[in-house]
Amino acid sequence: MLGWIGVVLIRNEELNAKRQVTSLAEARLNELVRSIDDVMSSHHRALKQKMVRLGLAEHLMSVERTDPYVRRAMWVSARGQLLYPPAPTINTGNEFLIYNELLMMARQRPPVPLAVRKAIAASDAKTAPVTRSSSAIRQESKDRDGLVKAQESVEPETSRADSLWHESYFDEGLQLVVWDVLPDGSATGYWLERARWIADLIAILPDVDPGTSNGATALTDANGNILYRWGASDISMAQPLAEVSLKEPLAAWRLKYYLQDHQTGAASWARFLPWGLGISAGALTLLGLGAYVTVATMQQLKLADQRVSFVGQVSHELRTPLTNIRLYAEMAQRDLSQDTPAVHRIADRLDVIDSESKRLSRLISGVLEFMQGRASAQSLSWRSASPDDTVQHVLNQFAPSLSRSEIAITTELRAQQRVELDTDVLEQILINLISNVEKYAASGKSLHVTSKLENDILTIEVCDAGHGIPARFRNRIFKPFFRIDDANTAPSGTGLGLTIARKAALRHGGGLELLDSESGCRFRLTLRVKPVALESEGEMS
Helix, strand or coil: CCCHHHHHHHHHHHHHHHHHHHHHHHHHHHHHHHHHHHHHHHHHHHHHHHHCCCCCHHHHHHHHHHHCCCCEEECCCCCEEEEEEECCCCCCCHHHHHHHHHHHHCCCCCCCHHHHHHHHHHHHHHCCCCCHHHHHHHHHHHHHHHHHHHHHHHCCCCCCCEEEEEEEEEEEEEEEEEEEEECCCCCCEEEEEEHHHHHHHHHHHCCCCCCCCCCEEEEECCCCCCCEEEEECCCCCCCCCCEEEEECCCCCCEEECCCCHCCCCHHHHCCCCCCCHHHCCCCHHHHHHHHHHHHHHHHHHHHHHHHHHHHHHHHHHHHHHHHHHHHHHHHHHHHHHCCCCCCCHHHHHHHHHHHHHHHHHHHHHHHHHHHHHHCCCCCCCEEECHHEEEEHHHHHHHHHHHCCCCCCEEEEECCCCCECCHHHHHHHHHHHHHHHHHHHHHHHHHHEEEEECCCCCCEEEEECCCCCCHHHHHHCCCCCCCEEECCCCCCCCCCCCHHHHHHHHHCCCEEEEEECCCCCCEEEEEECCECCCHHHHHHCC
16 A cells, blocks of 8 residues: 555656646746847837838938848838839849849738828829729729728728738848838838847857756747757757747747756656555655655755856856857958948947957956866965056946946046056956946946055945845855846846955955945955065166
């Protein structure tokens, strides 16, 4: 009897575990779907602001030249005629193929408003020949009225919001077009740059499965082809454990989660199944042993999950600037191949490449600092320098990105005197603090940095006007891997920035603390410095 009860309990545990894993997988996939939908919605809002109510070809041409998201622009009349761009003069080559594709896209434009259709029908009736018989005219009027009523029943006065997205297939695959209907019945459309919006989607997807190191997730197109996958590489992709569809305009694409049957967590209980069948008295013992193993395994998985999460976050942090560098390098190369001058656009793209390269260098330095700090204490490299010069150098590095976020920089620097210190340590700490302002306190639109030097103690304060840190988290923000918000929509990060900064400050004989402030965050950094050696001053004189 005890053996039979053990078998029933084991089977129920297996089914419950599988349902729980499936539910968790679907929840993670739905979070990714919402993130992808946010990206596509932001593209739609940005392009809607560029729509011109007058439909001027000059404006559409300007958008094509300046917006990296737009591959081609279109202007279609209420009667379906493609007004812009003009037809190519040569009926061969790539431009001819693209123009034919634009004609196909123009046929998929949103429906003409009902009032405009009635006006067009009335205009056609006025210009029609008058030599027909009165009975034919009456019959044609009835047919036209019936057509308008039929269209009224099929197409409502206000079209759905998602009808402004249209899909097409050309060249390398799915192409997206955003439409906007003008009051006169004509429509303007933007053909999106496929490489750009796909890069934006991939940039928000993780490198590892956040729930387990043994799962794998794939993004597939309408034909089931895998566009991108992450997680374990040895998982069979035959049957997904859970799958969800994306939202418009990518409703045909799906996110699928795969997990081997023996990884659902409940299968480990089945090892003890023969013992439960053979020895009724040992069934309860095996159940207790299984519970113990499960608790111990969960503890080990929690520790392993922190390590896997760290690797995944670092990989994601490093991949984002690499993706932008590659993308803008390709755009700059394409600009150079065009006949028209594009010097200003190439300069802008090279500025982005330079900024992302510096960002990548900062990320790598942070990881190395953390790994070296765990292995052994790293010696300081003392050199003569002005602390204010180092502070200003770091602010100059962040100036372009802070300006894009509309964050105003103010300073009160009073540590111009030259002293002996490790400038690399000072730069690393400031980079982590200012990077946090850019990520988490951009809403405050303010960054204030002060410095002073008293009795061989350098004091620097970094203040912002953001949302601040809740009181319940103030004692935990310097712990490794701790993040206040771990949601997929939160800014990316490893949870190590403040840990690295405080360890570096302690190694330099100082400290890093979070002070009380009326708004935002206020960090105080102290470093013990040395006066400039007298021998060096004698040599200079």
